Amino acid sequence: MFRNQYDTDVTTWSPQGRLFQVEYAMEAVKQGGCAVGLKSETHVVLATLKRSQSELSSFQRKVFKIDDHMGIAIAGLNGDGRSLCKYMRNECINHRYVYESAMPVGRLVRQIADKSQVCTQRSWKRPYGVGLLVAGVDRQGPHLFNTCPSGNYYEYKAMAIGARSQAAKTYLEKHFESFPAADMDELIRHGLKALQASLAEGELTAANCSVAIVGKGFAFTLLEDAAVQPYVDALKEDEPMQAEEAAAGEAPAAAEAPDEPAGGEAAAAAAEADGGPAPMEAD
Amino acid sequence: MLPRPTTHSKALGPGVAGPELAVATSAVLDRPPQPGAHLPLSGAAPCAVDPASLHDPRQHTKYPMVTGTSVMAIKYKDGVMLGCDMLAAYGSTKRYKTTQRMYRVNSKCVVAAGGEISDFQHICTLLDELTTDDFRTDDGIELTPQEVYAYLCRVLYNRRNKFDPLWNSLVVGGVAPDGSFLGMVGMIGTHYTDNHVTTGFANQLARPLFRERQKDDMSEEEALQLMYDALKVCYYRDKQSINKFQIAKVTHAAGVSISEPFALDVRWDYKKFAEPTKWAVGAW
Numbered sequence A: 001m002f003r004n005q006y007d008t009d010v011t012t013w014s015p016q017g018r019l020f021q022v023e024y025a026m027e028a029v030k031q032g033g034c035a036v037g038l039k040s041e042t043h044v045v046l047a048t049l050k051r052s053q054s055e056l057s058s059f060q061r062k063v064f065k066i067d068d069h070m071g072i073a074i075a076g077l078n079g080d081g082r083s084l085c086k087y088m089r090n091e092c093i094n095h096r097y098v099y100e101s102a103m104p105v106g107r108l109v110r111q112i113a114d115k116s117q118v119c120t121q122r123s124w125k126r127p128y129g130v131g132l133l134v135a136g137v138d139r140q141g142p143h144l145f146n147t148c149p150s151g152n153y154y155e156y157k158a159m160a161i162g163a164r165s166q167a168a169k170t171y172l173e174k175h176f177e178s179f180p181a182a183d184m185d186e187l188i189r190h191g192l193k194a195l196q197a198s199l200a201e202g203e204l205t206a207a208n209c210s211v212a213i214v215g216k217g218f219a220f221t222l223l224e225d226a227a228v229q230p231y232v233d234a235l236k237e238d239e240p241m242q243a244e245e246a247a248a249g250e251a252p253a254a255a256e257a258p259d260e261p262a263g264g265e266a267a268a269a270a271a272e273a274d275g276g277p278a279p280m281e282a283d
Numbered sequence B: 001m002l003p004r005p006t007t008h009s010k011a012l013g014p015g016v017a018g019p020e021l022a023v024a025t026s027a028v029l030d031r032p033p034q035p036g037a038h039l040p041l042s043g044a045a046p047c048a049v050d051p052a053s054l055h056d057p058r059q060h061t062k063y064p065m066v067t068g069t070s071v072m073a074i075k076y077k078d079g080v081m082l083g084c085d086m087l088a089a090y091g092s093t094k095r096y097k098t099t100q101r102m103y104r105v106n107s108k109c110v111v112a113a114g115g116e117i118s119d120f121q122h123i124c125t126l127l128d129e130l131t132t133d134d135f136r137t138d139d140g141i142e143l144t145p146q147e148v149y150a151y152l153c154r155v156l157y158n159r160r161n162k163f164d165p166l167w168n169s170l171v172v173g174g175v176a177p178d179g180s181f182l183g184m185v186g187m188i189g190t191h192y193t194d195n196h197v198t199t200g201f202a203n204q205l206a207r208p209l210f211r212e213r214q215k216d217d218m219s220e221e222e223a224l225q226l227m228y229d230a231l232k233v234c235y236y237r238d239k240q241s242i243n244k245f246q247i248a249k250v251t252h253a254a255g256v257s258i259s260e261p262f263a264l265d266v267r268w269d270y271k272k273f274a275e276p277t278k279w280a281v282g283a284w
Helices: A020-031 A078-099 A105-118 A165-178 A184-197 A229-256 A259-269 B117-137 B145-161 B202-213 B220-237
Strands: A035-039 A043-049 A063-067 A070-076 A130-138 A141-147 A153-155 A158-161 A209-215 A218-223 B066-068 B071-075 B079-085 B088-090 B093-096 B102-106 B109-116 B168-176 B179-185 B191-193 B196-199 B245-251 B255-258
Touching: A020 A070, A020 A130, A035 A070, A035 A130, A035 A141, A035 A165, A035 A184, A043 A070, A043 A130, A043 A141, A043 A184, A063 A078, A063 A130, A063 A209, A063 A218, A070 A078, A070 A209, A070 A218, A078 A105, A078 A130, A078 B145, A105 A130, A105 A141, A105 A153, A130 A158, A130 A209, A141 A158, A158 A165, A165 A184, A184 A209, A184 A229, B066 B117, B071 B109, B071 B168, B071 B179, B071 B202, B071 B220, B079 B109, B079 B168, B079 B179, B079 B220, B102 B117, B102 B245, B102 B255, B109 B117, B109 B145, B109 B245, B109 B255, B117 B145, B117 B168, B145 B168, B145 B179, B145 B191, B168 B196, B168 B245, B179 B196, B196 B202, B202 B220, B220 B245
Parallel strands: none
Antiparallel strands: A035 A043, A035 A158, A043 A209, A063 A070, A070 A130, A130 A141, A141 A153, A209 A218, B066 B088, B066 B109, B071 B079, B071 B196, B079 B245, B088 B093, B102 B109, B109 B168, B168 B179, B179 B191, B245 B255
């Protein structure tokens, strides 16, 4: 996005009908560390990549428990995330005090969305610079929601937000049909694999990722460090198998490459001399 | 709900006249409301009290004016059943003989009240606001009877703490996915749940019958017969009751139904009732 004359404050529309300040706030979400969420028929899993400022500092917290049946993962401005987390915890605990029951997830998410929308329509406020993945279970089943600084909210089967989340989304899109029937461990494994896809360099360790699960009859639990180690190790066990598959995929290609000169002459004779077709496709 | 004061301190009723109407409220409050007696932090409007009345003892609810008498309720096989008469008495006068003391909250829950009828009407308004909110949110979620019960406990206890109680004994009955529910909330916030609950005179009169005969798996005919017997004994022995009753049923299958008013066969010509001392030892 480039600077333009309609992006100074949130209450100015552009001629194309865009609110640039809101879109810039959504950019802030894309700068945050990747967070992945996915749900099955019984559980919802959040997996996040934690960043640290430097080698000396601890990793930034990205997952917050809101109530026994609900938790969030944030991407974007941590301060805004904490502020929304405090609001959500307050709402949940007030709901429990008055009604002695768990707050329905969709209603709380709608309240967050309404709160975010207010900030897009006041000249003395700025939009929240954080996107939330809200994982929760209520009477209607497990839910995964994504909230936006724009005040929009969506329910998802699986979603990733934050830096390089497109790679994680691609993984989720490929595998989401197997999620409803997956058990908890499989779901966590899928979540970590999706997270791995978004890694630019290095690999997932127990120190730089965290996993949270909530399910029917399973209170919101955050797994970090030692608790998440077994799942990270399980990922590594899968990797050699994946490397073998990749090698097996490349071997046929390498075997056919020497054929190319021969195939190429025949192809040239058949007037197919445009850059050369792929070895496998040479006929 | 917009914050507004609610008490019975003004002769015309709450919020009808007075300086509190001049308080400006904004649809979007930038500053969170500071808690106080007239604007508590949680459950604002129902638990709010006119600040002027806090220091004026004459303005608090001291005694009820128009009252309903007992309510009785039992669980049975299909759900729950509530019964009460239709009298609103003005002291000793049997003033209003067709008051429905039961209120259908939603398709799964009924609330019935004894005590001050105007306070009950106020409670119905509060519950109506909650139900309307659920309807407006339109996400398929309805208040369960347990939630209605917990909410009413909080409201009544809060008002009691401000020395301005809602003078009611409430029975909350309904069905939820995990079974039937019956609870009682008193005017000072005392509450309990059980398989049969009663308020007022029914505590003394109907309870023994329920203890003896109520079973969670009783059929509807048995439950109705038990309810009729309980209503009858309350009518015989409670001076502030009439022979005109309603029974509300809440079932898993069919939801809420409140019956038409009906009367029970009662006899006043029992010899021992007409002449109680005639056959007593030592009488002449």
